[in-house]
Amino acid sequence: xxxYNEFISEKASGIKPSGxxxxxxxxxxMKGAISLGVGEPDFQxxxxxxxxAISSIKKGYTQYTSNTGMPALRIAIAKYLSTRYNIKxxxxxxxxxxxxxxxxxxxxxxxxxxxxxxxxIPEPSYVSYSPCVKLCGGVSVAVPCKVSDEFKVTPNELLxxxxxxxxxxIMPYPNNxxxxxxxxxxxxxxxxxxxxxxxxVISDEIYSELxxxxxxxxxxxxxxxxxxxxxxxxxxxxxxxxGWRLGYVACPEPLLSVMLKIHQYCIMCAPTVSxxxxxxxxxxxxxxxxxxxxxxxxxxDMRRHFMVRTLNRLGLxxxxxxxxxxxxxxxxxxxxNGEEFATALLKAKKVAVVPGSAFGDSGNDFIRISYAYSIxxxxxxxxxxxxxxxxxxxxxxx
Amino acid sequence: MDKISKKILQLLKDNARCxxxxxxxxxxxxxxxxEETISELEDSGVIVKYTAIIxxxxxxxxxxxxxxxxxxxxxxxxxxxxxxxxxxxxxxxxNLYLMSGxxxxxxxxxxxxxxxxxxxxxxxxxxxxxxxxTKTLFxxxxxxxxxxxxxxxxxxxxxxxx
Numbered sequence: 001x002x003x004y005n006e007f008i009s010e011k012a013s014g015i016k017p018s019g020x021x022x023x024x025x026x027x028x029x030m031k032g033a034i035s036l037g038v039g040e041p042d043f044q045x046x047x048x049x050x051x052x053a054i055s056s057i058k059k060g061y062t063q064y065t066s067n068t069g070m071p072a073l074r075i076a077i078a079k080y081l082s083t084r085y086n087i088k089x090x091x092x093x094x095x096x097x098x099x100x101x102x103x104x105x106x107x108x109x110x111x112x113x114x115x116x117x118x119x120x121i122p123e124p125s126y127v128s129y130s131p132c133v134k135l136c137g138g139v140s141v142a143v144p145c146k147v148s149d150e151f152k153v154t155p156n157e158l159l160x161x162x163x164x165x166x167x168x169x170i171m172p173y174p175n176n177x178x179x180x181x182x183x184x185x186x187x188x189x190x191x192x193x194x195x196x197x198x199x200x201v202i203s204d205e206i207y208s209e210l211x212x213x214x215x216x217x218x219x220x221x222x223x224x225x226x227x228x229x230x231x232x233x234x235x236x237x238x239x240x241x242x243g244w245r246l247g248y249v250a251c252p253e254p255l256l257s258v259m260l261k262i263h264q265y266c267i268m269c270a271p272t273v274s275x276x277x278x279x280x281x282x283x284x285x286x287x288x289x290x291x292x293x294x295x296x297x298x299x300x301d302m303r304r305h306f307m308v309r310t311l312n313r314l315g316l317x318x319x320x321x322x323x324x325x326x327x328x329x330x331x332x333x334x335x336x337n338g339e340e341f342a343t344a345l346l347k348a349k350k351v352a353v354v355p356g357s358a359f360g361d362s363g364n365d366f367i368r369i370s371y372a373y374s375i376x377x378x379x380x381x382x383x384x385x386x387x388x389x390x391x392x393x394x395x396x397x398x
Numbered sequence: 399m400d401k402i403s404k405k406i407l408q409l410l411k412d413n414a415r416c417x418x419x420x421x422x423x424x425x426x427x428x429x430x431x432x433e434e435t436i437s438e439l440e441d442s443g444v445i446v447k448y449t450a451i452i453x454x455x456x457x458x459x460x461x462x463x464x465x466x467x468x469x470x471x472x473x474x475x476x477x478x479x480x481x482x483x484x485x486x487x488x489x490x491x492x493n494l495y496l497m498s499g500x501x502x503x504x505x506x507x508x509x510x511x512x513x514x515x516x517x518x519x520x521x522x523x524x525x526x527x528x529x530x531x532t533k534t535l536f537x538x539x540x541x542x543x544x545x546x547x548x549x550x551x552x553x554x555x556x557x558x559x560x
Contacts, residue, residue, distance in 0.1 A: 038556045305426035375424065 015131040020358045023342070027352035034381045035352040036369045039176060041240040041325075043299075045277070046292040049239065052280035053273050061276065065269045068260060069097025069248070073275050076282040077248050083286075085208065085218045087231065089250040096260055097270045097278075101206045101234035101247035103263070106132050108202045108230045108249065109168070111258040113138040117167040122153035123360030124328075125172045126204070141166070144362040147330060150319050151180035155189045162193070168200050171219055174207035177359045177368035178328040179321020184217045191222045201229045206247070207324040209238035209293050212301050214322055220250075227252055237324075238293055239281045244274040300325050303371040303378060310382045314389045325372045328356065332365035334392050342367055348391075349384040399444075402427065406435055407444070414448040451544045462509050462536065466519065467501040469531035478502060481528050490518055501531070512536070 005013070020037070027033045044050075056062075068074060074091040082088045089095050098104045105128065113119070115137035121129050123142040130140040143161050145151045158169070171190070173182045182190070194201055201219055208216040220229040234247025247270075249259060285293065307327045311318040318329035331341040339355035346352050354370075356363030371378060402425065409421050418436070422429040439445045454461065473480045478496050485491055485505060493506040509515040519534050540548055 040556055042554070042556070302424035306423045309423055309426065379420075 011135055011137070015134050018127050018358070020127070020354055023346075023354070024352055027346060027350075030346075030350055033346070033350040033352060034377060034384070036371075036373060036378070036381050037352050037354050038370055038372060039326075040242040040372060041237060041296065042372045042374060043240040043296050045239065045241050045244070046281065046284065048284055049241070049277045049281045053244075053277040056273055056276035062272060065097075065272050065275055067264045067269050068095070069270055070272075070275050070279065073097055073279045073282075076279055076286075077250070079286065080282050081218075081231070081233075081250060085216065085221065087218050087220045087226070087250070089231075090253075093253045094250055094256055096249045096256055096263060097275060098234075098247045098249055098263065099267055099270050100236060100245040101204060101232050102128065103267065104230075104232040104234070104247050104249040105129065105170075105202065105204060107259040107262055108232065108251075108255075109133055109136045109138065110262050111255060112168055112200060112202075116165060118163060118165040120158065120161055120166060120169040120199075121360075122170070122172060122175075124151070124175075124177055124356055124363035124366070125170075125359055126176045127358060129170050129172070138168075139165070142360055142362070144360075145178070145180070146362075147317070147319055147366075150322075151175060151178035151328070152182055152186050153190060154186075155193050158190065158193055162197050162199070166197065166199055168202060169194060171201055171203040173203075173205070174211055174216065174323025176207065176324050177326050177354065177356065177363065177366075179324045179326045181211050181214065181216070181323040182219070183214060184222070187217060187219045187222050191219060191225045194228060195224050199228070201225065203229055203231050205231060205233045207237050208233060209290075210297060210300060210325060211323045212304060212321075216323075230255060235278050235281060239278075240296060241274075241277065241281065244271070244277055246270055246274040246278045300371065303373075303375055306375065306378065307369065307371050307382070310386070314386055315393075316389065325370060327369050327371065328363075328366050329369070330365050331367055334389065335396060337364050338367045339364075345385065345388050349388045351381050351384045351388075402431065403435055403439060403444075406432065407439065410436075410445070410448075414450075451546055453543075453548050454540060455548075460510070462512050462515055464507050464509070464515050464537060465535045466505050466507060466523070467497075467533040467535070468503040468505070468523065468529055469501045470503060471528045471530055472502075473528060481526065484526065485523075488518070488522070490514075501533070 024035060024037050027035050074095045074097065077095050078089050078091040098107065109132050113136040117138045118141050119133045119138050120141050120143050122145050133140040141161050143153055143157050145153050173180060203219045205218060218231060220226050220231050230249060230251040232247065232249055235241040235244060249256065304321065308318060308320050311327060311329045316329040316331060317333065318327055321327055331338055334341065339357050342353050342355040354368040356366030356368055405425055406421055409416060409424065418429050418432040421432045470478065470481050472478055482494060482503065486494055490507050490509055491505050492508050495504050496502065497504050507515060507518065509518065519532055523529055523532050542548065
């Protein structure tokens, strides 16, 4: 009998599979279960975008594109970044079109890390940073963020984690799972530390279009940061295009050329049909001032109000998220941690939410609820959660 | 019109049955504000009527819908308004518009049978003095009604959790 373990690399076996999947597989088999777990828009990709992709196929534009992505798309991305976020990159050699923002994260880390290099990751945050760091031989260092700081990463917490081996800081804002954002003043404080300690920033801005009441600010726009920032963004969340797998990286040429080298060997180019779709999404936006994005944004904002209001009424501590499409309430006042709450809720009321622990230890007392669902589903699910919480409270009072 | 009124109208256009509580929750305002705004909108005639969008096929409605394009001779002083007023009076006429382009008025009409509609065109419409031409177009299938796709698949296919 062959022993596969002999063959599997230490790095690969060293990373844990994501615990969330198992949890939702249970929900999927339950009749009448409602999931509030999905982290992707419930909207369809705008029709003109889908239409443009179909037309590109009909015309037979099905070959590889340039490794960096179609020139027209890179020009559009450069225009988008400069008009929406006031950050300027040359479409010639500072923008790389990737297979989703995920590839951008992986490429950045692969381009930067040597064995033992430390990467600071504010926590709670998206599940894939740490495994990607480990696969590159790096060491991920969790920077705990607190609900009292609205889950922003603070200079003090950062400073406590910086060592001579610290090379990279990942800035995942607007944040999944907390919905936290970083405003300009907060970014400036963090930037100062990065410059002082010569740290490179990987800024994952995939939710940049989804901030509420405040405009998104890219850390690359902060003085002195452009030269030490890799901006990662994509079409998934802003344009409801998750399945197209289309993202991009923008950074100074000396870093981009290294990423391009890796991308050339491993990926070749982002899917051509998706690139045509992405180009259409941006061109539509330039003409109608991103009407489709704005319509989705408005809908998310209404749902956000509903969620926060409902959770507060239930007496669950929930800071008002200003970004993404998640709420991150604390459940420990009910005498259980996030994982226990989520398990019991699924069993009792057939509603699936994600335990905060999936996003790092600092999320243990929390659950993540996605509001990327129709308001009808949200109301139904929140009603069940309300019943569940009231029953818990009654039992506690006894 | 103020922003709140606009947003309330948008929500009601999407679902006329949604409650004041629901609107208040979504817009993060007081329920009393919603109630007040809606009565103002009703009283001032901005909100004309609350209705439902019906999928006739599923409802088993054997009605016949048609669109009729009409050419008319405009009247002195009243222009198209006089003839419009006359047409509006018929219950069968559901919508009536003054149009740009090759003809003047377009109306939509709902009848029980093709015969009922043809009688309306041949006996009623063409009998009106100022009507000089009519063109009747029968609707064969409803695909989209009031912004809603009637036969689209809305199943949630999302699986990936992040």
